[in-house]
Amino acid sequence: MSSSPALSAALSNSASPAGPEPTPHLRVATYNIHKGVRGLGPQKRLEIHNLSQGVDALKADLVFLQEVRQFHHREAQQFQRTWFGWPEQGQAEFLAPDGYEVAYRTNAVTKHGEHGNALLSRWPLGDVGHHDVSDHRFEQRGLLHVPVLWQGRELHTVVAHLGLMHSGRLRQVQRLVEYVHKHVPPEALLVVAGDFNDWGERLDAPMRAHGLARACLPDGRSRLATFPSRMPFFSLDRIYIRGLRCVNLQVPKGPAWARMSDHLPLLAELALESP
Template sequence: MTLKPLQSTLLPKASTLGRLRTATYNIHKGVRGLGPLKRLEIHNLGQGVEALDADMVFLQEVRLFNHREARAFARTTFGWPEGGQADFLAPQGYEVAYRTNAVTRDGEHGNALLSRWPIGDIGHHDVSDHRFEQRGLLHVPVQWNGLEVHTITAHFGLMHASRLRQAARLAEYIAHAVPAGAPVVVAGDFNDWGEKLDGPMADCGLQRAREAGARSAKCLTFPSRVPVFALDRFYTRGLACRSIFVPRGGAWARMSDHLPLVAEFDLD
């Protein structure tokens, strides 16, 4: 079943002032529910991504393929996409970057970037901390208004010690792979339940996105039905956050266990 158009969720329109509009979204592999209640949401997610109207969409838990899920949804009216989920979700005219983080028995999943602007060479850096959690960074330079912005899509581990080590590896990677002084946007699901990651990220030269004058950077995105944790975030260098918000409503709560997070930036 597809959802009604998402205009009813009252998403703010994209700025007309040349600002960079970005979104980050953990799509939960395009599937929700368990057992006989399991349902395919990838088609609804396609509507959702388009409704975000973002210049860049950072996606986590994206599948290129999964044989078991493809068989399970082969007979549904809106079946499993023939190609990868990143290409399926990309609005018309967007460029797509995808790299695998985790390989499982029936398939794999990873991070993706959908960009309205031209992209450069795609990089991937393994930041897995132990064999039970395969994690990676997707690095894509994007040409935005004549300026090269370096985007990194991240999905950090479930343990705080792992996240600290992954933040340190992120810092090392940026120092090695990103030109000094170039604008950087790091976005994704940081799994930082205890709100302890902002300091280590600041030590890396990355500031958590918040509106000017805001008392808190918290934008609650998880769990999607009754969000109480701000797991999904933007950390930036060389960019100033002008607005940041979480889309709300039953349609968004249905599609994934996370809500998307949307932010607009200017050059700092």
């Protein structure tokens, strides 16, 4: 499969001195931002402004985001008179640090708004793809697929947010694999990251069977807890890779991170596999 038209244009301009400085590692983060809001009833609070600072502090080349809102009429009205207020732009654009490109697609449409997946990138993006992997009508789920031009190479990214039932997640993994086989060249670098909701740690085997290895520390540990953020116990947030190796893996912690979302971010440093 050839590169997308947008990425082909970026490839042709890759000799330009403009753009990010080359680095040996690709810094990748995945973060479920809980729609930028925490709490219930009178205790409900807007966290999107704090999340903006948090995303910037990650200093990641690629940020895979889940539960991102483009709009929500009721919450925009509720928070319009707060100190900072509801952002006028979509949350993905609002969270993107200066100079980052943004890709966003809606997964779920509700009475007052919608939410979906986003990718923030300090490297040029290709054509954006979206694939519905909803297992039933009560859970709207999707995959966001974006090719990225990383240091002159095409790297494919998929932002995932899987369902709450294990049987459904297995079917969604199969649909993910089928989508990758159809839309991603077999030799291409690939990063699949997001919230897999895999409470029982049972998805690594089917992912590995299709060439996607879970990012782990050099000692082999991969189960870094990200949920719930105040007392993390489950490693629901994952990064799976192909053609790359993980150099480091970490979860930022502390009161500020625990406040902003019910998930903590997962951050990995990746490098090309040794020839």
